[in-house]
Amino acid sequence: MRESTCQRIIPHGSGSNHPADTITLDETARHRRRAKLTSDGGIEFLLDLPTARLLRHGEGLLLEDGRVIEVRAEPEALLEVRADDPRHLLALAWQIGNRHLPAQIESDRILIRRDHVIEEMLTGLGASVAHVEAPFDPEGGAYGDSHSNHHHHDHNHGGHGHSHEHGDHDHSHHHHAPHHHD
Structure with missing residues (x-):
């Protein structure tokens, strides 16, 4: 029997009040896009989300067969x-x-x-x-849920990299020609 896949997160309080199981993860382990996970009771499934995000305490992971695994934030x-x-x-x-x-x-x-x-x-x-x-449920911040800080300061904030383009003028710094800014 192939494992179930979860491609949808349902908000806390919506959906079934009777989840099939829970999955207890710390904050680092709850920041995921794609991962093989096993619920607390042993249900194996593939999490496959379009973008990485923090799975928040109380949210449900909706499996394709309709079962819901409730996320628990580990203290x-x-x-x-x-x-x-x-x-x-x-x-x-x-x-x-x-x-x-x-x-x-x-x-x-x-x-x-x-x-x-x-x-x-x-x-x-x-x-x-x-x-x-x-349980640790930090702010998503201005850059959505892509925490650019899991102790690796890559400072590429979700696609807003620092590419240093400066409009129309080039940066060839010739010292002979005057620098014209229109």
């Missing part, structure tokens, strides 16, 4: 970052974002992966930082 070792007030939390979020760290931003806290260097920086900025075990 991970995280830092819970809290602040004195909303503006302070925004400033901390900016510091975290400026370092391209995946972050789950909530109204009263930010969750990031544990990192003692970042922990010291945030404590130095007045944050209250606690070690927690929790």
Whole structure:
């Protein structure tokens, strides 16, 4: 019997309330486009999505035979970052974002992966930082769900590479001819 294929993700709360099984994965393992996966109960299937995305806690993986495998986010070792007030939390979020760290931003806290260097920086900025075990569901960000940061800074943000084209003028820097910009 050939394995089932999943080509559709159904949102949390839609579809059947009785999934055939669950699959429990940490955040890194939930960032997928195409992969052979095995559910917690042993159902083997091929995930085959048009683009890579983060499978979020509670979403359903719809198999072609109609069964649904519910995604469970495995608790991970995280830092819970809290602040004195909303503006302070925004400033901390900016510091975290400026370092391209995946972050789950909530109204009263930010969750990031544990990192003692970042922990010291945030404590130095007045944050209250606690070690927690929790599912990690970071923001998709401006570039959709293609996290360009799974600790390999390739900075090719989903097709918006830095190709340095500068309009019509060329960059041949001849020092004899004057540089005309129309």
